Amino acid sequence: MLYAGFMSAALPPFPKPQETAGPPELLQVGTGTEEEPCLRADAARNRARLLEAAARLVAEHGAAGVTMEAVAAAASVGKGTVFRRFGDRTGLLMALLDHSEKKFQAALLGGPPPLGPGAPPVERLRAFGCAMLRRSIDEMDLQLAAEPSAERRYTSAPRRFLRGHVALLLRQAVPDGDSELLSHTLLAYLDAALVHHLTEQCGVPPARLQAGWLDLVARVTRTEHPA
Amino acid sequence: MLYAGFMSAALPPFPKPQETAGPPELLQVGTGTEEEPCLRADAARNRARLLEAAARLVAEHGAAGVTMEAVAAAASVGKGTVFRRFGDRTGLLMALLDHSEKKFQAALLGGPPPLGPGAPPVERLRAFGCAMLRRSIDEMDLQLAAEPSAERRYTSAPRRFLRGHVALLLRQAVPDGDSELLSHTLLAYLDAALVHHLTEQCGVPPARLQAGWLDLVARVTRTEHPA
DNA sequence: AAATTAAACGGACCTCGGTCCGGATCCTTT
DNA sequence: AAAGGATCCGGACCGAGGTCCGTTTAATTT
Numbered sequence: 194m195l196y197a198g199f200m201s202a203a204l205p206p207f208p209k210p211q212e213t214a215g216p217p218e219l220l221q222v223g224t225g226t227e228e229e230p231c232l233r234a235d236a237a238r239n240r241a242r243l244l245e246a247a248a249r250l251v252a253e254h255g256a257a258g259v260t261m262e263a264v265a266a267a268a269s270v271g272k273g274t275v276f277r278r279f280g281d282r283t284g285l286l287m288a289l290l291d292h293s294e295k296k297f298q299a300a301l302l303g304g305p306p307p308l309g310p311g312a313p314p315v316e317r318l319r320a321f322g323c324a325m326l327r328r329s330i331d332e333m334d335l336q337l338a339a340e341p342s343a344e345r346r347y348t349s350a351p352r353r354f355l356r357g358h359v360a361l362l363l364r365q366a367v368p369d370g371d372s373e374l375l376s377h378t379l380l381a382y383l384d385a386a387l388v389h390h391l392t393e394q395c396g397v398p399p400a401r402l403q404a405g406w407l408d409l410v411a412r413v414t415r416t417e418h419p420a
Numbered sequence: 421m422l423y424a425g426f427m428s429a430a431l432p433p434f435p436k437p438q439e440t441a442g443p444p445e446l447l448q449v450g451t452g453t454e455e456e457p458c459l460r461a462d463a464a465r466n467r468a469r470l471l472e473a474a475a476r477l478v479a480e481h482g483a484a485g486v487t488m489e490a491v492a493a494a495a496s497v498g499k500g501t502v503f504r505r506f507g508d509r510t511g512l513l514m515a516l517l518d519h520s521e522k523k524f525q526a527a528l529l530g531g532p533p534p535l536g537p538g539a540p541p542v543e544r545l546r547a548f549g550c551a552m553l554r555r556s557i558d559e560m561d562l563q564l565a566a567e568p569s570a571e572r573r574y575t576s577a578p579r580r581f582l583r584g585h586v587a588l589l590l591r592q593a594v595p596d597g598d599s600e601l602l603s604h605t606l607l608a609y610l611d612a613a614l615v616h617h618l619t620e621q622c623g624v625p626p627a628r629l630q631a632g633w634l635d636l637v638a639r640v641t642r643t644e645h646p647a
Numbered sequence: 648a649a650a651t652t653a654a655a656c657g658g659a660c661c662t663c664g665g666t667c668c669g670g671a672t673c674c675t676t677t
Numbered sequence: 678a679a680a681g682g683a684t685c686c687g688g689a690c691c692g693a694g695g696t697c698c699g700t701t702t703a704a705t706t707t
Contacts, residue, residue, distance in 0.1 A: 233703060236655060261694065271657030276695065343564045347617040374632035381608030390574040405601035412640050460673060460684060488664060498687030503665065
């Protein structure tokens with residue numbers, strides 16, 4: 194069931210939808226946060242409305258134009274409802290990325306190689322990076338806008354999943370070595386903000402970024418470059 | 421003259437102190453933004469007051485307690501003055517780190533080896549990372565609070581300086597290889613937010629972080645581990 | 648079908664970062 | 678020393694994120 198929507202639990206009075214804990218140091222894939230735990234009818238309807246409205250606003254005015262009040266108004270819903278459902282602005286933006294996220298996770302877990310299982314780990318790492326780069330470039334504005342504050346940046350469910358995946362591959366490809374730490378390093382190269390900076394502000398062409406990834410993987414795994 | 425205060429120019433009506441451009445792709449060290457261009461007497465006095473007040477607030481309530489209004493009040497100064505001088509909250513916080521920053525830069529440029537010049541590049545890289553880790557751990561709250569928004573994260577003068585330094589060492593240590601991109605990767609490992617996450621939220625001991633750095637440098641430069 | 652209760656709703660309200668501009672203040676010029 | 682002009686000051690103002698709580702509504706029980 195993949196990881197299934199990273200924040201959507203319905204909690205007592207108002208407290209923001211927290212992370213449903215999960216195992217403290219999960220190395221498994223599927224970060225287990227359960228799907229919407231049976232939203233009430235009206236709640237589900239409003240949630241859908243809000244997502245639709247938010248998506249429309251993004252399409253029209255870019256991610257920067259997605260104001261919590263604007264979304265609420267566009268969905269004919271109270272402001273409080275938006276926060277109740279998504280916790281905060283970041284949560285709403287992440288929910289917008291959820292679909293793409295789930296598809297990507299599915300490809301990693303069960304898709305065809307080399308992205309999915311079946312190929313040797315180093316090859317899967319290469320493919321992973323290239324796919325991530327594409328994704329980052331495509332959904333740039335949203336990815337940037339959805340970035341959590343510094344304290345939570347590394348604890349979001351999608352991030353944890355990706356890191357777990359990379360760490361898994363690294364454990365196979367680099368048995369000697371701190372896969373946990375190395376996985377952070379590799380993921381950092383694919384960070385949306387960095388990719389944005391390099392491509393938009395420094396004019397680095399995507400091909401160079403991709404070559405850089407292949408080179409980085411080769412160095413970290415101490416392998417040779419692919420042909 | 422190092423890089424000398426990353427933002428402090430006095431500009432016409434109000435526009436925020438911008439980056440004074442600088443060469444588009446400077447690979448030199450000393451990122452040239454000139455010192456306070458002769459602040460008016462009252463302006464200089466207020467600037468000092470503000471920094472002092474801000475430092476006191478940090479000491480008392482942590483970086484989170486540094487509110488622009490609070491700083492203004494504590495310095496007996498108008499709110500607008502704070503913004504005029506420092507541009508925005510990030511600018512104020514960065515100014516607080518400026519002293520430590522300059523000292524660090526001096527150590528890199530002219531201090532004793534292996535941090536300063538005189539040691540082989542790989543050794544300097546190792547020392548650089550260890551020093552950065554210490555710094556990150558010491559000034560954690562401030563570093564986190566001073567982090568710019570995603571769009572500007574990679575364009576701040578201190579960041580550019582550090583990246584230039586690492587890229588310089590990498591060009592010597594790894595002539596074959598995209599030093600620009602690799603320098604981003606190495607710096608990412610030392611990112612304050614990541615260090616915070618690992619040490620505070622994951623309980624990773626600093627020694628492991630340091631070992632991870634040495635290992636990373638070894639892999640990236642394709643050298644052996646030090647004894 | 649009425650009563651009950653847990654959950655959801657909505658919008659007033661608060662805080663804080665950031666902007667504006669009329670007026671005060673400091674340097675220069677003569 | 679007086680005037681003139683550039684710079685700076687201050688605090689009212691605005692927008693947006695986030696919270697609170699009295700009210701409404703959907704599920705459940707009897």
